[in-house]
Amino acid sequence: MHKLSIVSEQKPLDALYIPTPLVCEPIMHIWLMKEAYEAFYRLSRDMQDSGLSPVLGARGYQCFAYQKKLYQNEVQRLIRLGEKSINAYEKAKTHIAPPGCSEHQLGLSMDFTLYKQEMPNDPLKFEATNQFLWLDKYAKEYGFILRYPKEKEEVTGMLYKPWHYRYVGIGHAKKMEKLNLCLDEYYEAFYSH
Numbered sequence: 001m002h003k004l005s006i007v008s009e010q011k012p013l014d015a016l017y018i019p020t021p022l023v024c025e026p027i028m029h030i031w032l033m034k035e036a037y038e039a040f041y042r043l044s045r046d047m048q049d050s051g052l053s054p055v056l057g058a059r060g061y062q063c064f065a066y067q068k069k070l071y072q073n074e075v076q077r078l079i080r081l082g083e084k085s086i087n088a089y090e091k092a093k094t095h096i097a098p099p100g101c102s103e104h105q106l107g108l109s110m111d112f113t114l115y116k117q118e119m120p121n122d123p124l125k126f127e128a129t130n131q132f133l134w135l136d137k138y139a140k141e142y143g144f145i146l147r148y149p150k151e152k153e154e155v156t157g158m159l160y161k162p163w164h165y166r167y168v169g170i171g172h173a174k175k176m177e178k179l180n181l182c183l184d185e186y187y188e189a190f191y192s193h
């Protein structure tokens with residue numbers, strides 16, 4: 001699978017797609033493509049050297065079946081809150097991608113958190129951390145990009161997620177930042193033809 005692959009509702013992955021080679025990250029026990037893991041290892045080491053407690057990987061590779069479970073749980077949660085089931089399926093998509101539609105299935109995406117016990121879910125809180133400021137400045141040096149930026153919600157179709165980073169490689173990451181393009185725009189501009 002190409003490092004720049006777009007995964008979305010319009011471009012879902014096959015239920016049987018499993019990236020390879022996957023490796024297990026030893027602290028949080030998430031799985032990642034080897035190249036993404038090695039980049040993350042360097043990133044977290046350097047973040048620590050700069051005096052910050054390094055971000056942890058709360059989510060990495062997620063298989064189709066697990067994504068299905070997450071999505072269905074979100075639909076059920078919304079229904080319990082009073083949403084009609086026909087709306088709940090649509091509304092759930094703005095938070096959790098349906099099975100096959102999450103780029104976590106590529107093994108190239110990570111959700112960062114600061115604490116082992118905490119799944120990231122509050123954009124304002126994560127955005128206010130020194131670790132986020134550090135990532136904002138340096139993630140590209142390790143080949144990671146902020147995949148769903150605040151000002152690109154209309155383009156990506158996803159709500160702003162300051163903790164969700166995607167490994168694309170250093171060259172692409174730097175070029176995207178320089179051109180102020182999110183992955184969808186970058187792919188469309190240079191690789192779709």
Ligand SMILES: [Zn+2]
Pocket residue numbers: 059104109110111164165
């Ligand atoms: Zn994510």
